[in-house]
Each structure stands twice: as C-alpha cells, then as structure tokens.
Amino acid sequence: MDTLSVWRGTAAPTGYAMVNGDVTADVLVIGGGITGVTLADLLAEQHTANKPKVVLLEAGEIGCGSTGNSTGNLYETLSTGMRELVSRWNTDVARQVANERRGAVAFIEERARLLGDVGFRRCPLVQWADQALADAMRKEFEALAAAGCAVERATSVPSPLPPAQGEVLVLPGQAQFQPQAYVAALARRAAEAGAAIHEHSRVIALDLKARRAVTATGSVTAKEIVIATHTPLGMHLVQTEMPVHREYAIAFEWPADAGPGPGAFWWQGSEHLSVRTMQANGRDYLVCVGQEHKVGIHNAKASLLALEMLAKKYVGERPVAWRWSAQNYRGADGLPYIGRDAEDCFIATGFATDGLTWGTVAARLIAAELLGHKSAFAELVRPNRLSPVKGARRIVEESVTVVKQLVKDYLTHRQNEELASLQPGDSAIVNAEGETFAAYRAPDGELFAVSNVCTHMGCKVHWNSVETSWDCPCHGSRFRPDGTVIEGPAIHALKRRHAPPLGS
C-alpha cells in the first residue's frame, strides 16, 4: 500500500548533499525533524564571535520522520490531558508546562512570519467526549484553568464532526501549520546562516568517547553531540520507560466551505479522532488521525481501515487521497526527556503526540544551554530525573510488553510458512535449513530474507503490512524488507540471510 503524508506529498522537495569525508564541528545535530532543524537554526543565527559551527546529519530527507507525518497542530496543553499531568505532578508543573509550550508556539509563529507561507494560522483547539467521559471532561476543564489556560465551554461542534453529547472544551489562540513546509523552510534559513545540512547521511556508528559519528560517506567529529532522532540511537536508559505507539492518518479532498473551519478538533469518544483542514497547491483537504496502537503488535492494515471507516461515518463515502502513519514515544511520567544524558550528549525524546511544540521547546532549551544560559524548566525535563512513583505503572506495563515479546518470540514461532508458498506481496517468519528468517517476497517476485532478531536489543520483529516493514515491538525500531533501518533506536541493519532455493 502506498503511504505518504499530505504534508510531504504536497511540499517542495529539499535537496541537501550527503556529508563527504571527515568533517569537524562545534555542534553535531543528528536528525532533521523539528527538534534538530530548530536547534540548527537557533545556533546558526548567532552573531557572536564564538558562533558555533553546526553540522546536521539527516538519515533521509528533512522532515521525513514524525514531523512530516504529524497533524501539524500546535497547542499549550497535552494530548493526554492536563488533568493527567496535574494528578501525576501538581498544578505548578502543569502551569510551567503550559507556559513553556505557549512560548514555543509563539516562537513558531514568529519564525513562520520570517519564513513565508508555511500554513501557520491561529485557531482554537476543541475537545469533546462521549457522555461516559463527562466527568473526565469536567476535570480537564478544571486542570486547564488551574494551569493558566484560557479554556472556555461550548455546547456543540461544527459539521461534519461527530456530534457532541456533553460538554465541549474550547482553548482559543492555539495554532496549526504545514509541518513539512515549516521544517523545510527553517532548514533553508539555517543553511543560509551557515549550518551545514546533509541529507541521506544516516549515522551508522556513534563513538561517544571520540565524539565522532560515522555515515556511509563520511564522518563528523564534534565537541557537542545532540541526538535529535525522536528516540535516542543505540541503547539508552530512557527507552526502558517509553511505550512506543504508531498512529494512522488519512486526508480526503474536501471543500473548504463544508466545515469545520480552522481548528484542531479532538473527539475523545468511543474512539479517538483528531480532525483538521488544510490547503495545499490550491486544493483543500480534511485530515483525520486516530487508531493509536503499540508498535509491532497490531494489525496495521486493520488499523488504517478502521480509521477510514470511522472517518467516512461522518464525511460520507469518498476516496482517500493520502494515507500515512507515524510513531510516538511517551515519557513515563507525562513529561519529555530533554537535556544532557549520562554520556554527555543531548537527547530530546518522550514527546508523545505533542512533539511539534515539545521539539521546539527542546531545541530552545538545548540551544540556551549550549550558549551558556540554562533555564529552570530544563531541570524539570532533564533525562536523568527519577520519578518512580509517577511513572511506575507505565514502566511496569512497558517492561511487561518487552519481556512478553522476548519470551513468547523465543519459545514459539508465530508463523511457520514454507518459502515455496510465499506469494508476491506475502511475508512470513520462515524456518528453512535449520534457520529462522523474516522473509518477504516483493510484488516483482524478488525474495528478501533477513534475520528476525532486532539489532537493538534482540526482540523479534513483526510484519507491518501497510508500510511493508519489519517492526520491533520492544522499542520501536523498524526495518525495510532488505533489513536496512527505517527508524527507531537500532543503528544496524537486520542481517541479510541467504535464502534457500524455492521449494525447500
């Protein structure tokens, strides 16, 4: 199935050269999503005598990670609810979070003004739920108000959204943009100010002692390394605390006057649905996002179909113009992990589905620290904080998922197929000649056979039928049929296996 986000599909391509040869820098930024690009821009715009030399390495193209596959909403609250943050922490923390995020949205607005047309607009965020969650919505109103958010009440939502059965919460003055257009334009600005940006430059080895990152075509040695890869590369303590989910998105062509107008619309009913409109290249679209599941242990095709069916219940039968999905990593205690880690690198992760704003917060905090001004908020989100009570349940749940996958997968085989029966487009875990393979036969008949053991920490990979990839349920690494890494903490490809001849 072809998957491409409406943002990436309608934005102009970027086109930065691969890194070539051995390069040195003051700051190496790994990852060209909103976090890495914002940081590169902030450092490159310095006019001081000690302006740092910045190199950014991106594995694919700028924005190709979660940034260009998100929904493009910008808000001071959190998608899991301010009430959860207040109950885990307290009102003061919720207030600090709302303040910091509000500042980041204002920063994006200011940058958008400099960048030209990146689809930025101020709009409300509207949330409503089924009657069964009326009490939760009441608590959410109180938590938002306590956090200093100018929340209001309404009784209805515009068509074609699922009708409101109870209270509707409206947060005025939030925003949305075209995330791919924004990050691409910001990268251009950073490059013009002197940052060296390289695409198709995946870091395949990272020597933290030598402060050196190696790609297939070169290397970068830098005093400071910022790992802005959504989840840190390689093994990292925070990965043991972060559940990883994939979420699905579709866009329909949709007349602008058919509603619901500018806004981020979050329905938390029997199902979750996030809806917004957007315009690109003279066409109007309705974007619908939902069906969040743990990576690698769900049926991707069924999730996408369920989202399509749910959306069509409200928008009617019409062709889906764009389909895509993306990954998110949640902090165990409701906050992200931003700052220096034990290896003296900077990391920025655990953004849940709020990372366009959190990524901007992260870039601003890291830039400030690199330029010598650490803020008080940085202390709250530092990666090595210990909050066992607040995060305990989620950590236990997550560890159970990992252990279950390790135990179940080593003791049993999910599928015992014969290679000979693998039809074009089919995938399977196959036993042949005493070996176990993750095998996929491409539509043109080519057979790919790779190890089914994830190179990160040894869990077993599962097939993702929507994106034609092998996905790891433990910490979210994803691999192409030929074993090369797509995303996640794994640095090394799945080992290629010699496929036995057909019929064996």
Ligand SMILES: Cc1cc2nc3c(=O)[nH]c(=O)nc-3n(C[C@H](O)[C@H](O)[C@H](O)COP(=O)(O)OP(=O)(O)OC[C@H]3O[C@@H](n4cnc5c(N)ncnc54)[C@H](O)[C@@H]3O)c2cc1C
């Ligand atoms: C369906 C969905 C909708 C969302 N909608 C919203 C929303 O409306 N609002 C919001 O605030 N948040 C949203 N989010 C969350 C948000 O998209 C992310 O949190 C945010 O984009 C993360 O930005 P990032 O720069 O940290 O990571 P990414 O955008 O993922 O960028 C990381 C980059 O690092 C690169 N990389 C990885 N490994 C390497 C390597 N070895 N070498 C070099 N480069 C590497 C990747 O290719 C990638 O481009 C959504 C998430 C999902 C799943």
Ligand code: FES
């Ligand atoms: S992603 Fe950690 S074991 Fe696979």
